[in-house]
Amino acid sequence: MPFADKTFDLVLALNTIHNLPLEDCFLALKEIERVGKNKFIVNDAFETEEDKQNILKWNLAAITYFSTKDWKELFKLAGYTGDFYWFIPR
Numbered sequence: 001m002p003f004a005d006k007t008f009d010l011v012l013a014l015n016t017i018h019n020l021p022l023e024d025c026f027l028a029l030k031e032i033e034r035v036g037k038n039k040f041i042v043n044d045a046f047e048t049e050e051d052k053q054n055i056l057k058w059n060l061a062a063i064t065y066f067s068t069k070d071w072k073e074l075f076k077l078a079g080y081t082g083d084f085y086w087f088i089p090r
Contacts, residue, residue: 003035011036015087018043018062025064029078039082045071046088054089 011032017025032039044059045068046052055065066074068086075084 001031001035005034006037007035008037010038010040011082013039013041015042015044017041018059018064020064022064026074026078029075029080033078033080033082036082039080041080041082041084042087043071043084044089045086051088051090058089 013028013032017028020028029041032041044055044062044065046055046065047068052065052067055062059065068088071084071086
C-alpha cells in the first residue's frame with residue numbers, strides 16, 4: 001500500500017482476510033502491521049472438526065480458513081502483533 005509506516009491510528013479487518021488466497025492473506029497481515037499503529041482482525045476460525053464443517057457450510061466466500069492455532073501461527077510468521085478475535089460458527 002502506498003502509505004508510510006504507522007500512518008493509521010487504527011486498521012480494522014473484520015471478516016475479510018480469510019477471503020484472500022493464503023499468499024495474499026500473509027501479505028495483507030504484513031501490510032496491516034506495517035501501516036497501523038493499532039490493529040484489530042476478526043477471522044472465521046475453528047477449534048473442532050464440527051466447527052470446521054460449520055464454516056464450510058456457512059461461509060461461501062472464505063478461501064483461507066484455519067484453526068485458531070493455525071491462524072496464530074500465520075500471524076506470528078507475518079509479524080502481526082495486533083489484536084484479534086475469532087468468529088466460530090457454532
